[in-house]
Amino acid sequence: MRTVISTETLYSDFVKKVEAISEQTLPSCYQCGKCSAGCPMCFAMDLLPNQIIRLAQLGLEDDITKANTIWICASCITCSVRCPRGVDLARVMEALRLITSRKNIDQVQIPEIPKETIAELPQLAMVGGFRKLTA
Amino acid sequence: MKLSYYPGCTLKTKAKNAEDSAIASLAALGIELAELPRWNCCGTVYSFAGDEELHQLAPVRNLIRVKETGSDKVVTICSFCYNTLKRADLLVTNNPEKMHTINTFMEEEIDYEGDVEVVHLLEVLRDDIGWESITEKVQVPLTGLKVAPYYGCTLLRPQDIAIDDVERPTIMGDLLKALGADIVDFPYATECCGSYQIISNPDFVSQRAWDILSSAVRRKADAIVLSCPLCDANLGQKQKELMHTHSEFKGIPILYFSQLLALALGLDPEVCHFELNYVDPQPLLESKELFRH
Numbered sequence: 001m002r003t004v005i006s007t008e009t010l011y012s013d014f015v016k017k018v019e020a021i022s023e024q025t026l027p028s029c030y031q032c033g034k035c036s037a038g039c040p041m042c043f044a045m046d047l048l049p050n051q052i053i054r055l056a057q058l059g060l061e062d063d064i065t066k067a068n069t070i071w072i073c074a075s076c077i078t079c080s081v082r083c084p085r086g087v088d089l090a091r092v093m094e095a096l097r098l099i100t101s102r103k104n105i106d107q108v109q110i111p112e113i114p115k116e117t118i119a120e121l122p123q124l125a126m127v128g129g130f131r132k133l134t135a
Numbered sequence: 136m137k138l139s140y141y142p143g144c145t146l147k148t149k150a151k152n153a154e155d156s157a158i159a160s161l162a163a164l165g166i167e168l169a170e171l172p173r174w175n176c177c178g179t180v181y182s183f184a185g186d187e188e189l190h191q192l193a194p195v196r197n198l199i200r201v202k203e204t205g206s207d208k209v210v211t212i213c214s215f216c217y218n219t220l221k222r223a224d225l226l227v228t229n230n231p232e233k234m235h236t237i238n239t240f241m242e243e244e245i246d247y248e249g250d251v252e253v254v255h256l257l258e259v260l261r262d263d264i265g266w267e268s269i270t271e272k273v274q275v276p277l278t279g280l281k282v283a284p285y286y287g288c289t290l291l292r293p294q295d296i297a298i299d300d301v302e303r304p305t306i307m308g309d310l311l312k313a314l315g316a317d318i319v320d321f322p323y324a325t326e327c328c329g330s331y332q333i334i335s336n337p338d339f340v341s342q343r344a345w346d347i348l349s350s351a352v353r354r355k356a357d358a359i360v361l362s363c364p365l366c367d368a369n370l371g372q373k374q375k376e377l378m379h380t381h382s383e384f385k386g387i388p389i390l391y392f393s394q395l396l397a398l399a400l401g402l403d404p405e406v407c408h409f410e411l412n413y414v415d416p417q418p419l420l421e422s423k424e425l426f427r428h
Contacts, residue, residue, distance in 0.1 A: 020185065022183070041327070041339065041343075044336065071335070074329055075180060075183070075288075075330065076292065076326075076327030077288060078288075078326075078327065080292070080293055081292050088183075088293075090183055091184075094183035094184055095184065108335045113334065117334075121333060122145040122150065122364050123145050123149075124144060124145045124215050124364060125331055125334060125365055125369075127179040128215070128365070129332070130334075131179060131182075131190075131331075132180055132331055133331070133334070133335055
């Protein structure tokens, strides 16, 4: 994957925002890949979790937004408990989701969910999903 | 002994089988689970954001409800409720500033001061009752039943709220062993089922369900045993579809640990509400002579 790194993105508000919401220090990550190795949802991701944090370090917001990764993450926290550098990647993923969600952009269109699905699913599936995937 | 109990939404509907079997079992073990007279949604998923105190109001308000009953401990049965309430308690206990903000915002409530301990039912069974005392009360040992304990995420992660070892938990296996069952260890015991992705990416959850279920089947488990109503729905509801896409797959019953506890204690199977299980476990339990219609 080709990426263009510039001081403009590197010192952008985006990086500061991600660090502020997630309360994590992005440069702590040294790209060992343990997060991606243990991620149960990575089979469905465009970019792996370790690639997402690398892009976040470099401030490459557009590349992150184009990938489905942050919306496939199921917040299982496996990456966070295994990170040898103590980076809570689940919180970084949440910060990245919120940067989009706070612009009132939803990943799930609630009125389009079929009635049968609503009847079948337990409440916590829906409340949990709406909390993570909608504004 | 009487303990405050927080049920949460799903235990009153889809997971009534978890709630009723748990309350009846605890009563048989000498503990009354007293449901809070007032409670609200726990928030379901804990908010990871550092700037969202608003999302901590729901769980903290529930902890205040516990305090109002004069109790300093609350029991949860749902794994998600456990996680959200426990993490909210830790967050405000470790951040006096956030605690102050939340208390000030909810000025109509008494102040929360980090003075409620949140525990999961499995912890009560292990720490307050003990495996040996449970074994002594067993009327119908689960002899010959091969069960795979499945923990999922929210009882174990993050580390500071884990009810057992994060990577190698034994608590549910220890309980089932105390009830006389054979434990099947399988590599997916602590892996995520896909969780709330069921509403946006159901096909990916099918893949997760297949990985988990087929692993347990390969290890010759008769049933999977769990605590979380969302894992139960994801692993249970997907089985019809998976039997279609994988012709060799014959399905595997999923049970709440509390249902097997109630059976082993010799309680009326009515409290287990097996009709709510996505895959009917009754033929299996009958074949092991643990259950009669």
